[in-house]
Amino acid sequence: EIVLTQSPDTLSLSPGEGATLSCRASQSLTRSYVAWYQQRPGQPPKLLIYSTSSRATGIPDRFSGSGSGTDFTLTINRLEPEDFAVYYCQQFGRSPITFGQGTRLDIK
């Protein structure tokens, strides 16, 4: 099983700042098979990024993804109040499909 480890567990920032969230895989991943989701309290997850760097429909360009091999990053520029949520990475290149444990982005 590919284990995805996200860091940090919690990130406290202020609106307007930038955020960098990390997802490290226990084995090398194909870029096509890495996605990122956002989950706000009481809501289901929402697809942000697929294929490492492609934004899903309706996702603002403040969100960007990058990475290769075992290291992948979600970057959020100019944090808006609605961006404070939990973020998950996912890999579906090898069975079983796995998610990271999540990074909580809190308002400082």
Added chain:
Amino acid sequence: EVQLLESGGNLVQPGGSLRLSCAASGFRVSDYGLTWVRQTPGKGLECVAGISGDGGNTYYGDSVKGRFTISRDNSKNTLYLQMNSLRAGDTALYYCAKNQRFLEWSPVDSWGQGTLVTVSS
């Protein structure tokens, strides 16, 4: 607008069975794979099962293989999850989700609100 409405969640005893349903609308259901994802506070998110647009291919997470069966009826725009031999560890909020592609596994780009399954004596 894509809508996914889950039903069937309930309290069930260990060893029991339950069938979840998901009514899909707002898109051509047969063009997309569908997935069941569950979430618990302790174990986070887990892809339980997925099925391709035509039902010909399926995916199961390791923890449910041999116990759960995913199926779909495109004529009724409905996804199912038959859960047998339920365990306490299956307790979770179960989401129905639309895949981004026809395949049984791909990113999921729409989610329902979830249905709660509790396995307890």
